[in-house]
Amino acid sequence: MGFLDMIKRAAEQNRSRIVLALDVKGPDALERAERLLCETAEYICCVKINKHLILPWGVEGLRGLIKRAHSLGLPVIADCKMCDIGSTNFVEAFTYFDAGFDAITVVPLPGWAEGLEGVFHLARGRGMGVITVILMSNRGASEFFEAVIYDEELGVFDKLYKVFARRSLKWGADGVVVGATRPEAIRQVREIVEDLPIFSPGVVVQGGGVVEALRAGASYVIVGRAICESDNPIDKAREMCELTRRFS
C-alpha cells in the first residue's frame, strides 16, 4: 500500500487529521518518542520524524520506532527537507525508504534536472511519498517564500510559494507543506494544487490554528511540541484530534 493510501486509511479509521511530529530531544528521546507514539496512536493518522531523532541515532537506530508506527497502522514521514544535488538526494532518499520510511519532505529549490528528478522516480517506483515544502511556518519565511519571483516556465511573476505549488503539481508530488500560520496562503495553494494533500505545521506553539488551517483547505495538521511537550500528551492529542473531526 502506498503512502497516500496509508495515511488516508489511518485518517478514516482514527477519524483524525493529526500528524504527530516526534520532536523529542535529550538522551532518552527515542524511548520517549516511542511512548508518545503508543499513547497517542488512536488520535493521529501519521507520524513525522525529523532531525531531532535522525541525527543522534541515524536511520538504522530508528527502525524499531518505524516498525512500531506501522504496527499501529500509521505511516511515517522523514521530514528531512532534502535540498541537495541529484546523486546525494538519491542516496538520501534510498536510505530513508530502505529504513522503512513511507515518505520524505523535499525543498523544491534544487529544481528538477540533476536535482529532485531522481528522487521522484525512485519514490514513484516504490509507492513512497514525496512532499514538497512550499511555504514554511516561521516568520522569516516571508523573506523568500513570499517574495515575488519570475516563473520562466509560465512567463509570469508570482510569489515563490505559488510557483513551488505549481511545480509540485507538475512534478507529481504527493503533498505540499504550507504553514498554518498563513491560512490565506493555504487558501491560495488549495486553488493551485487541486486535491493534493496539504500538510500544515506551525499550530499552537507557533501560533497557527488547527481549525483555521483545515477551514482554509489544509488536509492534515502537523502537531509537535503542543503534544510532545504537554504534561498530558494523551489528553492533548485527543483534544487536538477532536478539533479535526468536524473536517473528517
Place this chain on the structure above:
Amino acid sequence: MGFLDMIKRAAEQNRSRIVLALDVKGPDALERAERLLCETAEYICCVKINKHLILPWGVEGLRGLIKRAHSLGLPVIADCKMCDIGSTNFVEAFTYFDAGFDAITVVPLPGWAEGLEGVFHLARGRGMGVITVILMSNRGASEFFEAVIYDEELGVFDKLYKVFARRSLKWGADGVVVGATRPEAIRQVREIVEDLPIFSPGVVVQGGGVVEALRAGASYVIVGRAICESDNPIDKAREMCELTRRFS
C-alpha cells in the same frame, strides 16, 4: 581556533585549496572514508561530510572520523543544507557542533526570524562556521537559484543567488557555496561578498573546472567523487591539489 582560522592554516600548511567531500556509500563506507581521509590528508585543507555518512551512522557514529580529521589538522564541515524552522535548526546545529563538526551548511530559504537567526548566534558564540548555499552546481539549479526575485530589503529585482549572496554577508556567514559549473556566477558573487570564502562544488564529475572556478574567484574547491571513486585516490588528490597551488 575558529573554523575560518583552521581552514586557512590547513590551506597554507598543505598548500591546497581542496575540500575533500567524503561521499562514500555502502556498508563499509565509514572505514573507507577514514582510509581516504588519511591517504589524502596532505593534499587537502578541509573535509566535508554529508548525508552519505550522517544518515546511516548518525552523528554519534562519526565522532571517530571527525577526531581523525582534527588530528590531521583538518576542520570538518557538516554539509547538512539546513533548511528548517528555528527550533529544529537549533537542535540540529547544536547536535553537529557537539559531535565535533566545525561548520555547517545552511540554505537561506527559511530567512532570518525564527529561521536561521538562532543558528548564526549559536555558531558565533562557539567559533563555528556557517556556510550558506547560494547557488548549487546541478543543472536544475537554474530553475530557482538563477530566477529573478524581488528583494524587498533593497527594493530591487535580482537573481535569487545574488540576493542570497547579499543576505549571507548581512547575516555574517563564514562562507558561501557557488557551483563550479557556473564560473560567471562565481565572478558576480565575488563582487558582492568581498573577501568572504567561496566554496565551489561540482568539479570533474559534474563538469566544473578546478582552475576556472579558482580563477573566477572561488576560495576553495570541493571534490568528492573524482577522488573518492578514483582507482588511485592519492594520485588524484595530489593532481587536483597541484592544480590549486598556483592560487595559494
